[in-house]
Amino acid sequence: MLVAAVLTVLLLLAVVLSLSLGTPYVAPADVLRALSGAGTPYDLVVFDLRLPRVVLAAVAGAAFGIAGTLIQSVARNPLASPDVIGITQGAGLAATVALTSGMAAVLVAPTALVGGLLAAVLLFALGARHGLAAQRFVLAGVAVAFGFRALTEVVMLTADPIDGLRAQIWLIGTLAGKGWTEAAWIAGTLLVLLPVLAWAGWALNSTALDDDTARGVGLRPVARRIGLAGTGVLVAAMVTAQVGAVDFVALVAPQVARRLVRAERPPLVCAALLGALLLVLADLAGRRLLAPTQLPAGVLTAAIGGPYLIFLLLRGRRRSS
Template identity: 40%
Template sequence: MTAALPVTGLRPRAGAIARQRRRTVLIGLGLTLALVLLTALALSTGQVQLPLLESLRALVGLGDPGSVLVVQEFRAPRVLSALIAGAGLAVSGSLLQRLFRNPLASPDVVGVTGGASFGAVLMLALGASQALIPVAALGGGVLAAVLLGSFAWRSRMAVNRLVLVGLAVQSGLAAAVNLMLVRFPAELASSALQWITGSLYGRNWAELQIAGLAILLTTALVFLLHRRVAVLDLGDDSAGGLGLDPNRARVGLLLLAVVLASMAAALCGPVAFVALAVPHLVRLVAGPPTPGTLLLNALTGALLLLGSDYLVLNLLPIHGLPVGAVTATLGAPWLLVLMIRQGRPPQRSES
């Protein structure tokens, strides 16, 4: 008689996977409900208070013409921009942290949003149309990625140490933006300063059509390519053994992360810490990365950015505060904790 194969280790693993799936579904449903409620609240509150049902009717063009104007032309583009940009930043941050194998990696740390800011401010300085800002932001983000890759390639730096180079690229591009703010007219400096601090003020449908569509399509592509990210998590040798070129796959996925972060910056400016903090929060409550947790990243990023913007508009006493100031205030302690944890030596078990 042939001996039965041991299945002792398979059942606990299958049970853990099933528990994570149930937890992911429950968290996703909770986040979706919170997003629906917060979106309805954001559409109905502001300087002009509207009943909830009236604001929802105005969203589809029904009811009082004044309410339709307020909701469709002013509030809806801003709310939708916050949702899409927040989701794009969170997915980009999750992707970069896995590609760089470093929990500190995010678009605002490795220089991508700094490059997007540089491109957008340069376009404003040249007096070009607002419709070209998403293209300029993407060009600046790609420039930052090229600088990061070239420096790392020349020094043969390990992937998990690229964050240090990214910080240098981010600082250099920020210095270039500050130089433009000083040298160009005061009117330009005022509008550019409001943009680079991270703000959803004045968003319109024209900007949302370009950048928003790019974020949605790129996010869908990231979901389709999630299996490649999972293979890269195994290491370059294992990925090559499974038939995947790790360098080519990493470059392609990095480009997707750059597109997401740059287009999000085109909508809301270089909002800090959303891309850094959200993947850690999702990993803390939902477990290891899966396609389901990637969706949770998108939902959490959308909720965080929309909630921060609602806080700015309706709850804080300071009028005109950019949403980037709120996310930076919330995220700075989180970054400090991560850096302290990264600097601790690993604990050794006593024999």
């Protein structure tokens, strides 16, 4: 509870900071005044230029955090995330095909969504035997991921170099030039899934029990895993289709949140908040570090998340030894 409150405050601070920094610089007080609807000279900058992207970062980050938590819990593996089990690669292949075949720009995201969902279907078909057991689920996902990645490379190499570069940037994941539309798709998905997510937040608690014990206390572990994993890949496919393959948020947010609340399983709400915070900060850093050159958010999430996870791992090992 306390952790969630602190994370919310930090997220709001990061949002204000992100709205304030840039060219032109808008003082935080003016940002707040503009947000309250008082009518300031900065309304255009705050509302039209920066807010859509910051909101998208927050919503997408939250979605990555949720997807990662669900997938990691079913896989019983802290390394599992949408880009390990092939969802990202499925969306990536579809987006690459769309971008290199001259498809209309508005069709890229829907195509990527279809690709991600196809990968999910394949993952379930391969992993479903023996009730979607953790290890089989991960192995099936790794196989799907490698398959789609190989196909993506083939498409890239045979494509026009300029199109290939656009696909490359999409694959890294960037929020540049995106805003309300993408945010609305992701937020809409989360909103529709809200009852399912409320159930999932509770059902996650019991994924740590082995199947016999779970059945003994009246659970249906296989149905539960399919529900949780299905929700996770659905969210992952949607968010990846909208913002591209932003690395590491889905992997790191659940693990950091778990350590912050000292729970044995990643907590859903805190992972969502942390994912949002991480992506807002990563996008801000990407915008400002080498300004006016913009770095894709995906580069920054990997750069921030990687070392932080290493730090946590080292600290964890010392404590447990």
